[in-house]
Amino acid sequence: MTTFKKFCKICKVIEETAGSLDMTSQVSELFSIVSTEELPIVTHFVMGEVFPAWSDEEVGVGIGLLLNALSKSSGLSVKQIEDILRETGDIGKTAVNTLSKMSKGQATFSSFLESQSELSIRDVFERFKNIAHATGKGSQTSKIKHLQYLFNLASVEEVGYIARLAIEDMRIGVGEGIVRDAIAKAFNVSVELVERGYMLTNDMGLVAVTAKEGGDEALLRLGVEVGRPIKLMLAQVTPNIETAIKDMGIVAAEWKFDGARVQIHKKKNEVTLYSRRLENITNSLPDLVTAIKKAVKADSAILDAEAVAIDENGRPKPFQEILKRFRRKYDVQTKAKHIPLTLNLFDIMYLNGENLIDLPLKKRREFLVSCIDYSENVYVANQVITSDLSILTDMYEQALKAGHEGIMLKNPDSPYSPGKRGKNWLKKKPVMETLDLVVIGAEWGYGRRTSFLGSYALACRDPETGRFLSVGKVATGISDEQLAELTELFREHIISESGTTVEIRPYILFEVAFEEIQKSKNYESGYALRFPRLVRVRDDKSVEEVDTLERVEEMYRTQRK
Numbered sequence: 156m157t158t159f160k161k162f163c164k165i166c167k168v169i170e171e172t173a174g175s176l177d178m179t180s181q182v183s184e185l186f187s188i189v190s191t192e193e194l195p196i197v198t199h200f201v202m203g204e205v206f207p208a209w210s211d212e213e214v215g216v217g218i219g220l221l222l223n224a225l226s227k228s229s230g231l232s233v234k235q236i237e238d239i240l241r242e243t244g245d246i247g248k249t250a251v252n253t254l255s256k257m258s259k260g261q262a263t264f265s266s267f268l269e270s271q272s273e274l275s276i277r278d279v280f281e282r283f284k285n286i287a288h289a290t291g292k293g294s295q296t297s298k299i300k301h302l303q304y305l306f307n308l309a310s311v312e313e314v315g316y317i318a319r320l321a322i323e324d325m326r327i328g329v330g331e332g333i334v335r336d337a338i339a340k341a342f343n344v345s346v347e348l349v350e351r352g353y354m355l356t357n358d359m360g361l362v363a364v365t366a367k368e369g370g371d372e373a374l375l376r377l378g379v380e381v382g383r384p385i386k387l388m389l390a391q392v393t394p395n396i397e398t399a400i401k402d403m404g405i406v407a408a409e410w411k412f413d414g415a416r417v418q419i420h421k422k423k424n425e426v427t428l429y430s431r432r433l434e435n436i437t438n439s440l441p442d443l444v445t446a447i448k449k450a451v452k453a454d455s456a457i458l459d460a461e462a463v464a465i466d467e468n469g470r471p472k473p474f475q476e477i478l479k480r481f482r483r484k485y486d487v488q489t490k491a492k493h494i495p496l497t498l499n500l501f502d503i504m505y506l507n508g509e510n511l512i513d514l515p516l517k518k519r520r521e522f523l524v525s526c527i528d529y530s531e532n533v534y535v536a537n538q539v540i541t542s543d544l545s546i547l548t549d550m551y552e553q554a555l556k557a558g559h560e561g562i563m564l565k566n567p568d569s570p571y572s573p574g575k576r577g578k579n580w581l582k583k584k585p586v587m588e589t590l591d592l593v594v595i596g597a598e599w600g601y602g603r604r605t606s607f608l609g610s611y612a613l614a615c616r617d618p619e620t621g622r623f624l625s626v627g628k629v630a631t632g633i634s635d636e637q638l639a640e641l642t643e644l645f646r647e648h649i650i651s652e653s654g655t656t657v658e659i660r661p662y663i664l665f666e667v668a669f670e671e672i673q674k675s676k677n678y679e680s681g682y683a684l685r686f687p688r689l690v691r692v693r694d695d696k697s698v699e700e701v702d703t704l705e706r707v708e709e710m711y712r713t714q715r716k
């Protein structure tokens with residue numbers, strides 16, 4: 156059994172380490188000393204996760220609830236703790252400062268003061284599980300009690316990390332890349348196989364245990380499984396259709412539907428649907444579940460599709476309308492009537508016990524077509540295989556005329572590469588290129604907008620260090636109604652506040668258009684956007700999909716030509 160205190164000591168060292176090689180060594184050391192049972196837990200903990208991203212379980216603790224728990228544990232008021240948070244700018248330090256301010260008279264907290272905790276890693280995980288399982292009426296009180304329990308038992312070294320884990324923001328700089336390399340180092344396995352395992356299972360904890368127990372061979376055996384989402388294959392932009400033909404020779408072209416991605420898992424009569432972020436969205440989409448049960452003639456299958464909301468004229472409704480369906484937790488049937496969805500299937504990764512991802516697209520397509528009964532709202536996307544520019548240009552124009560985004564140009568001989576944005580899938584869209592940037596901060600408004608968050612600070616990612624680098628702010632393109640929606644959306648991701656400035660956990664992406672990219676000393680990236688405007692909220696995309704500094708630099712260079 157490893158104590159949570161030991162885990163926290165290592166986290167502290169990692170937090171104070173700058174280079175990613177040294178960090179990898181420390182994480183690898185951590186993976187080697189914990190037991191096999193503890194390994195998946197620490198794998199997630201170091202990345203600031205309690206459960207794997209795809210799991211239905213979520214901690215469900217926002218900053219408000221956490222401050223409440225700290226207030227109950229310390230006897231300080233929420234207001235006083237908010238002041239500490241403003242000063243420190245970090246919930247971990249806030250928890251330590253707050254609980255250090257307790258009077259010694261409060262007997263229950265003596266363990267904190269004397270640092271006698273013997274919490275194990277497993278104890279902390281089990282408590283978080285209890286927190287996650289507290290739902291419905293009285294759940295807030297129950298979550299607070301569990302947090303208090305942890306705070307009461309924790310030592311000064313542990314309190315900060317418990318607070319950070321509660322809101323799933325560890326701040327020690329460990330991301331997927333470091334964890335991947337650390338697993339390879341700790342268990343002497345190939346980095347590529349760790350990466351492959353992660354793309355297929357979407358679960359670093361499982362990959363770590365597999366590497367530890369069975370090495371490279373076991374990693375190779377990791378496969379696709381119904382009920383465990385696979386990372387999605389992604390597309391690169393192509394400047395024009397000619398380039399795509401030149402690169403691929405012959406292309407498999409489909410419409411690029413204006414909708415939202417859905418990964419479909421079917422086993423017997425059970426259907427599970429995952430969003431682009433690989434969150435389980437089955438309960439929000441009962442109409443699609445029924446339609447899939449009817450249309451998919453397979454015992455088991457994993458399929459890739461775009462869900463589109465069609466209006467009375469057969470044209471796609473705005474993307475935000477679809478997301479309303481995806482996010483809906485109650486009254487889903489009414490919403491299903493208001494915003495009916497159509498599914499356009501374009502790929503298949505698994506069929507009746509067979510993993511198909513290594514087969515070429517044209518072969519997968521045969522399997523896809525063979526297992527679908529066309530129905531009212533489930534289609535296989537039309538596909539044309541050609542190298543004829545005029546046919547493709549025509550198809551592109553048809554797609555735009557029908558209100559869709561453009562076309563996808565795919566290599567017919569390519570495998571399904573989970574999690575890869577490679578050259579085998581290209582997208583051609585007419586709109587000016589935009590950037591997908593992550594929101595890292597905001598400002599409370601003034602006048603009639605005091606209760607709304609506006610002026611959002613944006614960041615791209617430095618691919619070398621994994622750090623987010625600021626690249627400007629966006630305040631235009633946001634309606635009053637949207638401002639209210641966004642304030643609600645971001646409220647649970649607020650990390651700290653200072654005056655009217657709010658720091659936000661990097662979680663939600665904005666697609667931003669702009670007039671130009673300029674060099675700038677005001678932002679960490681070294682660039683700033685001129686006249687940025689919000690195009691849409693990409694809360695279907697995960698934070699790993701944020702555009703990189705390289706892309707910003709490349710756009711800067713190409714605009715100058």
Ligand code: AMP
Nearest residue numbers: 390409410411412415416461501536563
């Ligand atoms: P983007 O979101 O701009 O990176 O473009 C890729 C997205 O286009 C995918 O994630 C899908 O959600 C969507 N899409 C629409 N139609 C297709 C299609 N026929 N094949 C693949 N992706 C598609």
